[in-house]
Amino acid sequence: MSLVDPPVPQTSPTFAASSSSSPIAPGNVSTATPAAGAVDAAKIYGSGDSEVRALDGVTVGFEAAHFSAIMGPSGSGKSTLMHCLAGLDALTSGAVYIGDTYLAKLNDRQLTEFRRTEVGFIFQAYNLIPTLNAYENITLPLLLGGQKGDQAWIDRVVETVGLRNRLKHRPSELSGGQQQRVAVARALASKPRIIFADEPTGNLDSRTGAEILDFMRRAVNELGQTIVMVTHDPQAASYADRVVFLADGKIVDEMQEPTAESVLDRMKRFGD
Amino acid sequence: MFRISLKNVLARKARLFLTAFAVIAGTAFLSGVLIFTGTIKQSFDDLFAKAYSKTDAFVRSSNKIESQFGQAQRDQIPDSLVAAVRSVPGVAEAGGNVSGFATMTSLTGKSSQKASGPPEFGGSLGNVATTPWHLTTGSKQPSGGTEVVIDKSSAKNMGVKVGDQINITAASGSAKYTVVGIATFGDSDTSGGAAWALFDLPTAQKVVLNKTGLIDSIVVKGDGSLTDTALAQKIETALGPTSQTQVLTGAQITDESKSAIEKSLSFLTLFLTIFAGISLFVGSFIIYNVFSISAAQRQKENALLRAIGASSRQVSASMFIEALIVGLVGAVIGFAAGIGLAALITGILSAVGFGVTGAGLVISPSVPVITIIVGLVVTLVCAIAPALRSGRVPPLAAMRDVALEKGAVSRGRVIGGAIVVAIAIASLITGLAGSSAIWLVPGVIGIYVAFIVLGPIIASPTAKIVSAPLRRFRGVTGQIAGQNAARNPRRTAITAGALMIGVSLIIGVATVGSSVRQSIKDTFGKQFTGDYSITPVSDSGLGGLPTALSDQVAALPEVQSSTGLGANRITIDDPKTGKGAARTVIVVDPKTVGNLYNLGFTQGSLQALTPDGIAISSDRATGDGLKMGDTVNVVLLNQAKVALKVEGIFTQDTLANRIVPRDLFKSQNSPLFDFQIVVTKKPGVSDAAAFAAIKKLTDPSQTAKLQTKAQYIADQSSSIDGFLNFIYALLGMSIFIAAIGIVITLLLSVYERRRELGLMRAVGTTRSQIRSSIRWESLITSVLGAVEGVIIGVLLGWVVVRALRSQGLSSFSVSTTAVVFVAVMAILLGLAAAWFPARRASRSDILAAIATT
Numbered sequence A: 001m002s003l004v005d006p007p008v009p010q011t012s013p014t015f016a017a018s019s020s021s022s023p024i025a026p027g028n029v030s031t032a033t034p035a036a037g038a039v040d041a042a043k044i045y046g047s048g049d050s051e052v053r054a055l056d057g058v059t060v061g062f063e064a065a066h067f068s069a070i071m072g073p074s075g076s077g078k079s080t081l082m083h084c085l086a087g088l089d090a091l092t093s094g095a096v097y098i099g100d101t102y103l104a105k106l107n108d109r110q111l112t113e114f115r116r117t118e119v120g121f122i123f124q125a126y127n128l129i130p131t132l133n134a135y136e137n138i139t140l141p142l143l144l145g146g147q148k149g150d151q152a153w154i155d156r157v158v159e160t161v162g163l164r165n166r167l168k169h170r171p172s173e174l175s176g177g178q179q180q181r182v183a184v185a186r187a188l189a190s191k192p193r194i195i196f197a198d199e200p201t202g203n204l205d206s207r208t209g210a211e212i213l214d215f216m217r218r219a220v221n222e223l224g225q226t227i228v229m230v231t232h233d234p235q236a237a238s239y240a241d242r243v244v245f246l247a248d249g250k251i252v253d254e255m256q257e258p259t260a261e262s263v264l265d266r267m268k269r270f271g272d
Numbered sequence B: 001m002f003r004i005s006l007k008n009v010l011a012r013k014a015r016l017f018l019t020a021f022a023v024i025a026g027t028a029f030l031s032g033v034l035i036f037t038g039t040i041k042q043s044f045d046d047l048f049a050k051a052y053s054k055t056d057a058f059v060r061s062s063n064k065i066e067s068q069f070g071q072a073q074r075d076q077i078p079d080s081l082v083a084a085v086r087s088v089p090g091v092a093e094a095g096g097n098v099s100g101f102a103t104m105t106s107l108t109g110k111s112s113q114k115a116s117g118p119p120e121f122g123g124s125l126g127n128v129a130t131t132p133w134h135l136t137t138g139s140k141q142p143s144g145g146t147e148v149v150i151d152k153s154s155a156k157n158m159g160v161k162v163g164d165q166i167n168i169t170a171a172s173g174s175a176k177y178t179v180v181g182i183a184t185f186g187d188s189d190t191s192g193g194a195a196w197a198l199f200d201l202p203t204a205q206k207v208v209l210n211k212t213g214l215i216d217s218i219v220v221k222g223d224g225s226l227t228d229t230a231l232a233q234k235i236e237t238a239l240g241p242t243s244q245t246q247v248l249t250g251a252q253i254t255d256e257s258k259s260a261i262e263k264s265l266s267f268l269t270l271f272l273t274i275f276a277g278i279s280l281f282v283g284s285f286i287i288y289n290v291f292s293i294s295a296a297q298r299q300k301e302n303a304l305l306r307a308i309g310a311s312s313r314q315v316s317a318s319m320f321i322e323a324l325i326v327g328l329v330g331a332v333i334g335f336a337a338g339i340g341l342a343a344l345i346t347g348i349l350s351a352v353g354f355g356v357t358g359a360g361l362v363i364s365p366s367v368p369v370i371t372i373i374v375g376l377v378v379t380l381v382c383a384i385a386p387a388l389r390s391g392r393v394p395p396l397a398a399m400r401d402v403a404l405e406k407g408a409v410s411r412g413r414v415i416g417g418a419i420v421v422a423i424a425i426a427s428l429i430t431g432l433a434g435s436s437a438i439w440l441v442p443g444v445i446g447i448y449v450a451f452i453v454l455g456p457i458i459a460s461p462t463a464k465i466v467s468a469p470l471r472r473f474r475g476v477t478g479q480i481a482g483q484n485a486a487r488n489p490r491r492t493a494i495t496a497g498a499l500m501i502g503v504s505l506i507i508g509v510a511t512v513g514s515s516v517r518q519s520i521k522d523t524f525g526k527q528f529t530g531d532y533s534i535t536p537v538s539d540s541g542l543g544g545l546p547t548a549l550s551d552q553v554a555a556l557p558e559v560q561s562s563t564g565l566g567a568n569r570i571t572i573d574d575p576k577t578g579k580g581a582a583r584t585v586i587v588v589d590p591k592t593v594g595n596l597y598n599l600g601f602t603q604g605s606l607q608a609l610t611p612d613g614i615a616i617s618s619d620r621a622t623g624d625g626l627k628m629g630d631t632v633n634v635v636l637l638n639q640a641k642v643a644l645k646v647e648g649i650f651t652q653d654t655l656a657n658r659i660v661p662r663d664l665f666k667s668q669n670s671p672l673f674d675f676q677i678v679v680t681k682k683p684g685v686s687d688a689a690a691f692a693a694i695k696k697l698t699d700p701s702q703t704a705k706l707q708t709k710a711q712y713i714a715d716q717s718s719s720i721d722g723f724l725n726f727i728y729a730l731l732g733m734s735i736f737i738a739a740i741g742i743v744i745t746l747l748l749s750v751y752e753r754r755r756e757l758g759l760m761r762a763v764g765t766t767r768s769q770i771r772s773s774i775r776w777e778s779l780i781t782s783v784l785g786a787v788e789g790v791i792i793g794v795l796l797g798w799v800v801v802r803a804l805r806s807q808g809l810s811s812f813s814v815s816t817t818a819v820v821f822v823a824v825m826a827i828l829l830g831l832a833a834a835w836f837p838a839r840r841a842s843r844s845d846i847l848a849a850i851a852t853t
């Protein structure tokens, strides 16, 4: 496969998940239209001897109104894939799309606006602007676009996250779990097409982590939100509808309706 | 520990550069001033060495009146002494010399000077054996009453060559002369930027002194048989004490001239050093801020050092050593930058006609020593508090997250601030109540200290208040900007404080200036009752209008009356102690003065002054315990002792405290000049006709400026503008440093917030929104500094004006132009200072920001 001449799909990305360039044929291909995905995505850091193929021909799709998880050993390219999918980083070759928008076609300003309106983020830490209070952090993407947003929706999000009486607090006055909940609420508030979460519970104890995951699950079930989450934790992955496994920059496996045990089993095999 | 410090410094080259920049900016001015004044001094030293290079002995009058600045005013001596000196054994050549005020213009009206300022002299060329002047080829010695040799620089400026005619105005009046030669002073075009018209001795006596038989000095060249000291001794003995002369060796007169110039230059040096000090002080705010911020940013790292076993002293010491390195590097570069600055100033000066640099810049070894010591000390002092603070960081802080600076509103700060305010107000009240103006100094300093101490307390609320409307029309970026400005109140307050100092001084000076202008307008409007004023074009402070001009104007058929005013120095005995002190008196002509000047006489009048009379201001009368008819003992330049009677007391004392009649100086050798002639036209004569008639008389000389009353008053009230602009330019340096301070603080803050900025970008903030929020933050800081500065500046101005009320500063007026200027400047400064930090911020790396480590 040539890196200089990447196979950019000419047709709708609908077929992307079952692309023949995928190293393994997924066993259970969903028929729904993917909300986002990558086509033959490659990301190469450095060159020559120090070349690192963080992504090495990844083709994957994530279904709308589904909760998907990405798993894999450390350094397998999970974060890289997510950053590229979210338009935070650019691919070396291949393409990523959200809805029917190919991100590579957007300039910096369009991409920024696209992120603001179509994409929500939850990071492992440093999610919030320290000078803004919880409510302002939640509505930040809306405020940035100069919009008021859907007040009823925001109220519902705030209610669901259980932050009603913490809205006026600054991040430094919130616990780690509360901060993550604010981050989840922010991701939801602008009704993005898709939310990306990179180890959102990585810094939390298991109980607080469970609360956040439960909340994300409900956002998918009740609000119809699409969420893609990177995680190390089989327990966290069990909240997802589907898990995609990544190793050495390649999709190596996937699993529908995962449980903590089945994921753990699969993960153990990476050690071999 | 030193290795760690060095590594720290090198690892953060950008921060090193930013900190050093504050040191550089502060010390460059100091070094520039030292080099500049040293260069001027050297060029004058060279000048005098050249002027007296052929002089072995120098004879002059022993009668003198001391002057505050520069050389004493000396009497003339009879030219018959030249022959007496020449006959002394050991003397090879002796020549009489004359020098005084004379101003030249070409027939087309071109001045001999590129800009007014350097003095204009007329004098005798002297004989070849003793003169420092060299005639260029094609020139000949001047002789007869109409020939003149001029310096090469004046010839260039006027566009005159040998054979051309020029106008010369001196004590004797104005006349045309033929240029027969062009001379250089040693190898320079002229001596120190001055213009020289050189005649043969009899002509110089007539033109420059307006007297015959008198000279200023005798320059003697020995035949080599005696040492200079022995020669001078011999001449002194030969002339005897009755001649009232003094004989100096060539070395003595050179040294005396040098030290006189040094005395007047020391004022300039002090003046410029004060402004360098202000810049350095402003710079110290920035240096302190940078160390504080970097201490805060390194809190985690320092805590880690502490956790792994570094003592708190070691942590502080490492910070201190870093300051030492930064201070040293900054001061060395500052010294070098000062060389450039001095070169720039002298370059500008010689471009406008002050040829101060004959031999390039003079850098005495003391300059780098002083600059580096001052730079180092200031940097280290600024680093003390931040270094101690870093040492006190608990090891536990290594585990904590963000390092925010401590809150601003500590109780100690509030109490300290309140005490300073109380002391400042108390001293101001004491000072203004009149007991002693010296109280105003701690009062004003106290106000500054109060603003600096309380700055962080007001910074946060102010930033929030400002950002409230910002949020309205700039949305969330405006709000974030406001909160960022408010989040480190100490940082914001210090950054704004640096700007506050420069702005307050500018506004203070502008307020005093505009009050002076207003006072001049008010008092001159009252005192000046003539229709027209004639003043000298040149404002070198030397000479003026020939006294005959007033009578010529009075003789015009369109003119009702005309009178000249002059100034002179005499020694006046203090009525209490009986000791004499040199004083400036205003000289009037009682015969013509009429009521052209309204000085509010309560007793007597100017017209009624007899040749032995003096009029004094009521303040002086009270101060010296004098009343009408009392005697004031004075000594003139020629040592004549005169007992003057108080014949008038007046209240309007802006012009002078003492006024004497012109006849008092009848016996004096030195020529009298008028600094102004006041004219009224005949009733019934049209304004235009009278003006045209006088102009016809004054125009040919090109040296007198005719103005209507309104023009004259406007001109007078703007007479201080040049000086004010000079001060503004000097203060501009501190504003520049404050702007650099904003840039540095913003850059460090942007660096500190790179994570946050990356996150902002990730969730959809556009680059231009990021830039805008940094711009607003910068604007909030600069506007805060400007507002503080305007408040203190107006207060400062008011205090000074109040304190000077007894000196005739009757009006208080705030310069709206200055306030508007400062406001606009603050906004532009804020925008400009934000440019680079905003660019940096908008390029924050999103991925680096959200990386978990």
Ligand SMILES: Nc1ncnc2c1ncn2[C@@H]1O[C@H](COP(=O)(O)OP(=O)(O)OP(=O)(O)O)[C@@H](O)[C@H]1O
Residues within 6 Å of the ligand: A045, A046, A052, A053, A054, A072, A073, A074, A075, A076, A077, A078, A079, A080, A081
């Ligand atoms: N900026 C970079 N420069 C060079 N190499 C990089 C860079 N970022 C990531 N890599 C490399 O790319 C590979 C994938 O990194 P990535 O962060 O995506 O892994 P990950 O699966 O998220 O790991 P973890 O579970 O530890 O977070 C790794 O080998 C990493 O070293």
Ligand SMILES: [Mg+2]
Residues within 6 Å of the ligand: A078, A079, A080
């Ligand atoms: Mg990762």
